[in-house]
Amino acid sequence: MPLRSTEAGWGALVRAFHWLVAALILAQAAIGLSMIQMGVTPAKVRVFALHKSIGMTILALVLLRIAWRLGERRPDDPAGMPRWQRGAARAVHLALYVLILAIPLSGWWFNSASNAPLVWFGLFDIPSLTGGYDPVWKPRALLAHQTLFWILVALLVAHVGAALWHHFGQRDEVLRRMVLGPRPRNGEGR
Amino acid sequence: MKLLLAGTCTALVLGFAAPATAQTWQVDMAHSSLAFTNTYQDVEYTGRFRRFDARIAYDPGDLAKAKFDVTVDIGSLDTRNEERDHTALGGDFFDAAKFPKAYFATTTFRKDADGKVVALGELKLRGVVKPVQLTVTFTPHGDTATLDVTARLQRLDFGIGTGQWADPSMIGNDVTVHGHLQLHAKPQ
Numbered sequence: 001m002p003l004r005s006t007e008a009g010w011g012a013l014v015r016a017f018h019w020l021v022a023a024l025i026l027a028q029a030a031i032g033l034s035m036i037q038m039g040v041t042p043a044k045v046r047v048f049a050l051h052k053s054i055g056m057t058i059l060a061l062v063l064l065r066i067a068w069r070l071g072e073r074r075p076d077d078p079a080g081m082p083r084w085q086r087g088a089a090r091a092v093h094l095a096l097y098v099l100i101l102a103i104p105l106s107g108w109w110f111n112s113a114s115n116a117p118l119v120w121f122g123l124f125d126i127p128s129l130t131g132g133y134d135p136v137w138k139p140r141a142l143l144a145h146q147t148l149f150w151i152l153v154a155l156l157v158a159h160v161g162a163a164l165w166h167h168f169g170q171r172d173e174v175l176r177r178m179v180l181g182p183r184p185r186n187g188e189g190r
Numbered sequence: 191m192k193l194l195l196a197g198t199c200t201a202l203v204l205g206f207a208a209p210a211t212a213q214t215w216q217v218d219m220a221h222s223s224l225a226f227t228n229t230y231q232d233v234e235y236t237g238r239f240r241r242f243d244a245r246i247a248y249d250p251g252d253l254a255k256a257k258f259d260v261t262v263d264i265g266s267l268d269t270r271n272e273e274r275d276h277t278a279l280g281g282d283f284f285d286a287a288k289f290p291k292a293y294f295a296t297t298t299f300r301k302d303a304d305g306k307v308v309a310l311g312e313l314k315l316r317g318v319v320k321p322v323q324l325t326v327t328f329t330p331h332g333d334t335a336t337l338d339v340t341a342r343l344q345r346l347d348f349g350i351g352t353g354q355w356a357d358p359s360m361i362g363n364d365v366t367v368h369g370h371l372q373l374h375a376k377p378q
Contacts, residue, residue, distance in 0.1 A: 040277050042360050049231060115271040117233035125233060133270035 009182025017065040059104035078172040110141035212247040212255035215373035229362035237269035253299040262292040315348045337371040
């Protein structure tokens with residue numbers, strides 16, 4: 001199983017980053033949407049702490065993922081894919097990268113401006129971005145965090161919809177190679 | 191002759207110069223603070239009470255007449271975190287609606303062998319009265335002075351955040367209180 005991506009498909013590391021970040025984002029959405037409904041209890045404090053820790057984990061993973069991607073080629077698009085579809089796919093992918101960086105950053109920013117603690121899974125302190133309470137930036141950071149999340153939801157509908165369309169409609173390799181990697185060439189066997 | 195003069199001066203100071211009551215002081219609130227440190231999720235934070243009233247009678251040479259009498263407006267709590275302040279003033283913690291004030295009054299002062307001054311007193315907080323010790327650092331500058339006091343309390347002694355909030359890894363039980371007062375001498 002090749003670590004690096006080839007013209008035929010994504011390498012193991014890119015796929016691991018993709019599905020790990022995807023799973024964490026789903027968990028974050030579920031935790032984030034339910035935690036804001038909770039009454040003020042120690043359980044709420046713990047769930048917020050978990051949301052923050054997972055968010056900072058996503059931020060770190062996305063930075064590593066981008067660093068790795070910069071040194072890799074992307075697999076070829078399916079033959080005959082129209083230009084507008086390539087452009088749309090690139091635009092959505094770029095926007096997804098921007099969002100999965102900006103959402104944890106805005107959460108970190110909101111947490112900092114709220115003067116709330118940020119201890120990664122109870123292990124170490126992550127510094128404040130604002131140097132303490134900041135009543136001016138606090139509501140802006142929260143608005144950014146929430147708005148960017150809903151934009152992410154909309155783009156994920158497009159992203160997942162396009163992947164399913166490739167797989168079930170076009171019957172091409174686009175989804176398969178993100179799940180299983182490149183199909184082995186003749187003679188290589190599996 | 192010199193010795194005799196020095197002796198006379200000492201006698202004068204001891205015998206006549208000491209006022210009948212200790213020097214009383216006016217607190218310059220703009221340059222004074224009543225703050226505390228505690229931990230939340232094991233991270234230290236500082237809070238303060240923006241409104242308090244302190245009556246200070248203190249003469250370092252006459253501790254027997256010293257007296258601190260302090261009233262704290264609990265609703266003036268500020269930990270630089272609105273959500274935390276709101277929760278802290280609610281029924282699970284300070285319960286400011288029911289106990290809007292805290293009171294502290296000294297009973298006696300003593301000077302330890304190392305010269306450190308300790309004030310013993312009682313704090314009434316959230317309806318609970320407990321003895322509290324303050325370490326006192328008094329620094330006179332002519333007609334003004336600074337007074338720094340430090341006390342260590344346990345929040346659970348006063349029923350602040352009991353039950354589900356009692357866990358000290360969530361909110362530390364130990365609280366260090368630090369008062370810094372800028373004083374101006376009141377005319378005797």
